[in-house]
Amino acid sequence: MSDAYEEDEGFFQEEEDFDDEVFENSDLEEEFDADNVVIDDYGFTVEKKRRKAYDVDYKVLSPKDLRVWQNEKIEQLTSIITLTREQALGLYRYFKWNREKLLEMYVDDPERTLHKAGVQQSDEKKHEVAEKEGTCSICFDEGLLPFFSADCNHDFCLSCYQHYLVSRIQEGETMIQCPEEGCSQIISQQSILNLLDEKFHYQFSRLLDRSFVDDSDMFRWCPAPDCPYAIECHVSQSSLNSVVPTVTCLCGKQFCFGCGRDNHQPAICPLVKVWLQKCQDDSETANWIHANTKECPKCSTTIEKNGGCNHMTCKKCKYEYCWVCLGPWSEHGTNWYSCNRYEEKSGSNARDAQTRSRASLERYLHYYNRFANHEQSAKLDHQLYDKTYQRMTQMQVDSNLSWVEVQFLKNAVDTLFDCRQTLKWTYAFAYFLVRNNQTEIFEDNQRDLELAVENLSELCESPTLDKMLSSYKQKVLDRTVYVRSRRDVLLDDTARGLAEGRWEYVVDF
Ligand SMILES: [Zn+2]
Ligand SMILES: [Zn+2]
Ligand SMILES: [Zn+2]
Ligand SMILES: [Zn+2]
Ligand SMILES: [Zn+2]
Ligand SMILES: [Zn+2]
The missing domain is CATH 3.30.40.10 (Zinc/RING finger domain, C3HC4 (zinc finger))
Structure with a gap:
């Protein structure tokens, strides 16, 4: 065994004992069938490993797995050209692990390539002090x-x-x-x-x-x-x-994986970048939206939002309205719900620049308002987690349910959190979409998810009567499953649309 080899082995030794478990998300090809359905601890029916249109293959690697990966690459290289492990590693690092480029340069001029990469040539004496x-x-x-x-x-x-x-x-x-x-x-x-x-x-x-x-x-x-x-x-x-x-x-x-940001499905990375830049540039115009208090549209009493739910009831005049658009709530829980849709006004065709720019600002604010509202609600859902935890503890005291049996509440709040994240990005996505039939379908899916989330959100924030606990639990379970399925429909359709190039944008990404 040569010196270089021994030193190299030392270099690759484990410094820490990391868990070497590798999680693989590949191999998801199989179609849905009954064998793939399992019931989890919380009574949910989950489809095991069913591949969705928005799934990608990936692996999670520990530092040890990364070393193994590097060692394999090095062995592949040293098996085709005469290099020590140290030399192969040096070359790989210089060529940023691009094997094709490395081989091309090396075969062309081995000596010069080694020299450029700062890799010691085997016939040379070692550089010493x-x-x-x-x-x-x-x-x-x-x-x-x-x-x-x-x-x-x-x-x-x-x-x-x-x-x-x-x-x-x-x-x-x-x-x-x-x-x-x-x-x-x-x-x-x-x-x-x-x-x-x-x-x-x-x-x-x-x-x-x-x-x-x-x-x-x-x-x-x-x-x-x-x-x-x-x-x-x-x-x-x-x-x-x-x-x-x-x-x-x-x-x-x-x-x-594309940009390292938190999950921003269904919006693509380049769109996310442009949208966030726009929000930053227009932050002054839109600042007031972040406010957590608004006036009741009927009696002007100041109302503070303290939960994720958008269904507001004025404490003074009892008027029920939507936090986002300030419209009457009666129109929101039903089929003619259109809070998510932006109705193009005649202003966009206007000749004079001022009217046009006001129309474009109004359009932006429609989407930004809803984007920011979900972001805000997701933050308020953090408070809901604390409250939920207390309720779960209380439920155990009041009933004979075990800790596992009250997990359905936490599961519901997890679902709300995920769905608000998705909804938030649907508004950035919709802002950039060209209006056509596809957009209609997208907005229908968005509306259905909004409604489902709102219903679950209200249910989670509402007080439970002890006697009704089992029916309450069933309701929460059912709505949680439904909300998840609505999110799935939306993400599935947008992912397919992306793969097929079906979405048209108002700008080039
Ligand atoms: Zn991690
Ligand atoms: Zn020098
Ligand atoms: Zn000196
Ligand atoms: Zn990204
Ligand atoms: Zn009022
Ligand atoms: Zn509304």
């Missing part, structure tokens, strides 16, 4: 000093070299160049490890792991704080117009 008489051109110390130089022979005193390396590592750099100004020589990984104290070895190897994931398009770190997992997904950046790659980490965090 040597004592000699001279002047360091960084600190201007002179006399008999330990000096070091990389392949380029620009030498500096050992202590300057070490300071330089540590500061570059602390800046997060892994491909560190020679300190000489204008010199692009990469300092080999082995030299870095030789020159640095043990205590920096761990830091440097963590940095290499991080850069391995950051450099490759098929990996992304889970954005949850301190989560050690990375996601492998093969949806490329160029296909983000036709798919919203939503993944769930083992830690429970759900996010978009």
Whole structure:
């Protein structure tokens, strides 16, 4: 066994004992059948592993899995060209794990490629620290000093070299160049490890792991704080117009693989970016919407919103109205509900610029208002979680239900939370849609989900009578299942539309 191999093995040793469980979301091809239906702890019927139009294949990888992945790549390479593991690793890092590009360059000129990548060539003597008489051109110390130089022979005193390396590592750099100004020589990984104290070895190897994931398009770190997992997904950046790659980490965090933001289905990443930029640019115009208090449209009493539910009842005059559009609530719980739809007024065809710009602002505010309202409601649902927890505890005291049996309430609030997140993004999506038959279907689905969410939300916030507990539970269970199914219909249709290129936008993404 060669020296290089042994050192390499040391480098790949586990520093921590991470859970090496790999979660695979692939293999979801099978069609729906009775064998795939299971009843979970909370009495829900769940379809196991049924593939949806909005599902993407991905894997959750632990740091150990990532090393295994790198080692496999290295073995593949060393089996076709004569390289040590250290050399193969150095080349891969230089070419950001792009094997095709690496091979192309290497086959063309092996020596030059190794040199450029800062990879030590096997026939060369190792770069070591040597004592000699001279002047360091960084600190201007002179006399008999330990000096070091990389392949380029620009030498500096050992202590300057070490300071330089540590500061570059602390800046997060892994491909560190020679300190000489204008010199692009990469300092080999082995030299870095030789020159640095043990205590920096761990830091440097963590940095290499991080850069391995950051450099490759098929990996992304889970954005949850301190989560050690990375996601492998093969949806490329160029296909983000036709798919919203939503993944769930083992830690429970759900996010978009394409852009790293929180789940923004059904809106595509480029649309999300443009929408958020627009919201930021227009934040002053729209600021008042974030207010948590509004006046009753009938008697002007100030009313504060303290739950996610949009059905408001004025404490003073008892008028029931919608928080979002301030219209009478009686029109909202029914089929002629149209709170989600923007009715184009004649203003959009107007000749004069002022009328046109007012119409376009009105249109934007319609969508922004609803987007912001769901964002706000999702925040208020956090308070609902606390209340729900208290109610679940109380329910156990009042009835003979166990902790597992009262989970149906938490499940309902989870569902509300997910659906508000989806609804929120449906308004950003709708803002950019060209009006046509497809938009009608989309808005029907949006309306059905709005209604279902509103009904469940009201039920969750309403007080329960002890005697009615079992029928209350059944109602919550039924509505939760229904809400989930409405969300599914909406996401399924938009995902299919994206894949088929069915959606037309008012701007180019
Ligand atoms: Zn020096
Ligand atoms: Zn140099
Ligand atoms: Zn995570
Ligand atoms: Zn995204
Ligand atoms: Zn009132
Ligand atoms: Zn309304």
